[in-house]
Amino acid sequence: MSPDESKTGSTSNTGVDTYADAIVAAMAAGGIDHLFFTSGSDIGFFQEATSKARVLGHNNPVRLITVPLEHISLNAALGFAAVTGRPAATAVHVDVGTLHYGGAIHTAWRSRLPVLMTAGYPPTSAPGTLPGSRAEGGHIWMQETFDQNGIVRNYTKWERRLTYQDNPGVVVSRAIQVARSEPQGPSYLSIPKELTFLPMREDGFPSAIELGIPRVGPPNPEDAKEVAERLIAAAHPVCVVSGSGRNPDSISALVELAELLGLAVTESALRAYISFPFDHPLYQAQSTVAEADALFVLDVEVPWAEGRNVAPPADAYIAAAGHDPANLRVPTFEFTANLRISADPLATIKAITEAAKALLTDDDKARIKARSEKLATVSAARIADLITEAEARSGDTPIDPLWLSYQISRAVDDNCIVLDDTLGPSRFSEYLRCRKPLSYIRNPGSSGGWGPGAAFGAKMGAPDKDIICVTGDGFYQFGTPQPAIWAGAHHGAPFLTIVYTNRSYTTGTLAVQNSFGQESYATQSGYEGGYFDPPIDFAAEAASAGAYGENVDDPAEVGPAIQRGLEQIRAGKPAVISVWLKRLIDGG
Incomplete structure (x- = not known):
């Protein structure tokens, strides 16, 4: 039934x-x-x-x-x-x-x-x-x-x-x-x-x-009006996003609101789903909110955190909305807000949009137009700088992670769903230009190893899509990929995995250095526990489970290898492309 x-x-x-x-x-x-x-x-x-x-x-x-x-x-x-x-x-x-x-x-x-x-x-x-x-x-x-x-x-x-x-x-x-x-x-x-x-x-x-599955309704109209008024009056209004893209219909609705008010749209400290097109001029990636004077925090668990983005000024207006705007599943939660709205994210976007339309004046529209043009210029410069930085490292050996990230972004099209199980050093998501609903999904927790299993399940749920799992080699091993690859081959659900093979744990290298300094005993001992070099031969491992496997150490072959992997999954065979990168800290 x-x-x-x-x-x-x-x-x-x-x-x-x-x-x-x-x-x-x-x-x-x-x-x-x-x-x-x-x-x-x-x-x-x-x-x-x-x-x-x-x-x-x-x-x-x-x-x-x-x-x-x-x-x-x-x-x-x-x-x-x-x-x-x-x-x-x-x-x-x-x-x-x-x-x-x-x-x-x-x-x-x-x-x-x-x-x-x-x-x-x-x-x-x-x-x-x-x-x-x-x-x-x-x-x-x-x-x-x-x-x-x-x-x-x-x-x-x-x-x-x-x-x-x-x-x-x-x-x-x-x-x-x-x-x-x-x-x-x-x-x-x-x-x-x-x-x-x-x-x-x-x-x-x-x-x-x-x-009965309870339906979550729209916000109180007075709350929606308050948020609209604050965003209209602000000099630097920002929308912080993370999970609202779980509902595919929310993206176009948020685009309408952002364009209406000239909102800078930025990612929270914890990404979850594509919630706004990555190629939109108002999208500012995971940029700082240090200058924001009014923030609309939409379906976000951790809005900002040290090492990700900077908190807004103490006098900034903050409205948080979503199914759980107070993040009640986390015991200690110190983030403040002027207004917390328990409501459906899509309904909240629509309510604020309608309230704003009734409030905007011609002067407001002129300010918003100028702000939107400035944000578009900033966004274009950010993207150009990213490409320049990656291309400057195109010949580096071992391969630079930014070059790999850039090459992946060039291979991703509108029929792809990208599952991201990477950490900060790759800066992978900065290069993506995904724009379709559910085209980008990140590990929703902090347990590495989600990627291989999630990719198999995603292909079972979206058989007509190209599923691309992107992961570091540490998390890839945590994910016990062999059974996932076998399942993908056995059930006709092929997916592509691209592995950032730097033979390094971020936690055992960069995090240790940040905690104890460059003159620490751990540094002097070569970060014991921070490297696993040489690694497993991921290509051979993939082949043993019924997949196509390829190890890449030539920067000129990164793009072609990704295309070969895509060809394999489109032909019905799982694929693993392991790209040999510089080790963290020592670059070896």
Whole structure:
């Protein structure tokens, strides 16, 4: 049953004979059609129930996607949800599979994406007493913990262990309802093995759609008018963005508002989605807001931070709006604002736009025109300087990261979705000229290694797009790429990964130098723990998993190698292009 169909009544029990059937039926009714599955003895019921639903011809059957590693499964679900806007689910093996989700649990929590994480719970019934009881070896006893759900409790909106008296369809529908309610985020359900064999006792259950997904409305009109007045009166108004681009319709709306008021649009300290066209004259990248006197902070978690951009003056007017404008998921949050608006970002943009149209005078329009022209000049100069800087390093060996970033930007077209899992030294995103909604998505958390799994999931969700994952070699290894590449090849979801291979940890080199100085003991010892040189042969590793792999050390071959990688994925084969760069600090 599709989400729209489920609005007409509770889910039918036709073919839903067991708890397992109900779990899968509730997923389908709640909008989940992809289940990223990493095998375990306690979750085989998913294989049976999804196959049964397909054979019986259920509407919108859940597709089970085999993934060899849990970390990849969860990041894939996040990538899928990011590009489709639809919920996704995962299934893993008891506590050990939950632990293997690893840092992706953190990423899911920070992603504001609707994901249902599930895990089996080991049987506790005596051998032979119930279907699914302890009967497969001594390790079954080792898998029972005092609080399996505690592994993820700090990182979920909702968690529950399914019990005998539950209607499993209701529980799954509730999990999806919570995950899909703004601000969206992960739910977690652990499922005791014995329960999956039980017959259903009730005739049906409500879907997540029938339970109701809350709609977030527009801002108070007086608040919208206040923001419009402040932005119009300001000499240097700025809009700070990050996550509003999660809704594709918000980009054109924000362009209208920015052009109407001559707003400089700048990225927050934590990028998330393309929220404004990177090639627009009013776009100022991650530039400073030090001169801003009025700021509209839109769907942003961390607006500015040392090392990213400079905070605005203390007397600047700041209005923050979004689904969670006070960032309530972060315990300590010291950023001030004159006004915080809990409202839908798109509706907020539209409300401020309409309020501003009613307020603008001819004098205002003249000032705005002059400001917009100045911002366009600044933007053009910034882009020209970036290109000049990259081209000046075009012959450097080892290859300079700016040259690689520039070459990637030249290869990206409107059919690409770029997934960014890089850090600052590459300055990668500064070179991009993405302009389409959802064409750029950054790691939403701080756990490196999101890229390979997310790229696979994104390709599953957007099969007609060219998916390009860009990552440093440290994060690439954190991402355990082999299972992601295998999954991409196996499921016909090829993606291109470009690796900045500098054999260096930013945390173990630049961060150490910044903390302890150039005369530190760590510096004198050559930054032990900061380098992993020589690295793994990423091209050979990719080939072993069924991908095209290429190592590049000639700067003249960077652009052609990227094109070869794109040709491979367009022909149906995953590709990895590893580019040998200068090491951090010592340049070796």
